[in-house]
Amino acid sequence: MDMIEFALRLSFPEPLPVEGIDLAFVYRLPPGPSQEVANYCGELYSNGTAKAFGFVKTGPGSGAEGFEVFVQELGEAGVPKDAMVLVPYLYPEGHINTYFEAHSFVSFWVSQKHRLTRLGVVAQPYHLMRAFLTMVSCLSREGVSPKSICLGPIGCPVGSWSSPVTHSQGVVKGSKRGLIKGEVERIGNYQAKGDLIDISKALEWL
DSSP states (O other): OHHHHHHHHHHSOOOOOTTOBSEEEEOOOOTTHHHHHHHHHHHHHHTTSBSOEEEEEOOSBTTBOOHHHHHHHHHHTTOOGGGEEEEEOOSOTTOOOHHHHHHHHHHHHHHOSSOOOEEEEEEOTTTHHHHHHHHHHHHHHTTOOTTTSEEEEEEOOOSOTTOEEEOGGGTOEEETGGGHHHHHHHHHHHHHHTSSOOHHHHGGGO
16 A cells, blocks of 8 residues: 555655755666656756756666766756766766665765755656655665655656666666566565665655
C-alpha cells in the first residue's frame, strides 16, 4: 500500500513553492531520454519553476554521454550556463548510477556554506520513484530532516509510454511502460542491501 501511495504522490505532487525551485538535480540518462529531460528543463527554466539545474560532472558511462553533451542539450533547450551547476562526481569515471549521482549531489550540497533549501529532483517518469527514493535516502543518512528543506519531485512528461528507450546501465531496453517492473524490483533489491530507506519513511518527504 505504501508503494502505491508513493507512486501516486510522486505523480501528483503537492504544488511547488511559488518562488520556484532554487536548484533541481537532474539524473543522467542515455541519449533520447536525456534530450527529453533537457527539453523539459528548458520549460521549467523559462516558466520560473526552477532557477538552476545540477548534474554530475563526469564523462560518458553506463549508456549516458558525458556532461559536456548534457550542457549542450540544456543550452539548446534555453537553459543558460549560469543556471547549470556541475556537481563533482565522487566515483570513478565510466560508471554512472542513480546512487552514485544522488550521493555525489548530497555531499556537494552538504558542503555548501549557504545551503539552498528549495530543491527538486528531475527524472523520467519511469525512473522517478527510484530517483527520488535514492535522493531522500542519501539526505536521511546525512541527518537531513524532511522538515528542514523542500524537495519536490518533478517528472518529465512521458510523451508515449510505448516509446522504446535504453535505461539502467545502458543495457536495459524496452518501452517506458515496460521498464516499470524492473524499477520496482531494483528498489526492493537496493532496500534489501540497505542502500534505500523504507517507503514509509520516504513518504515523509512528500
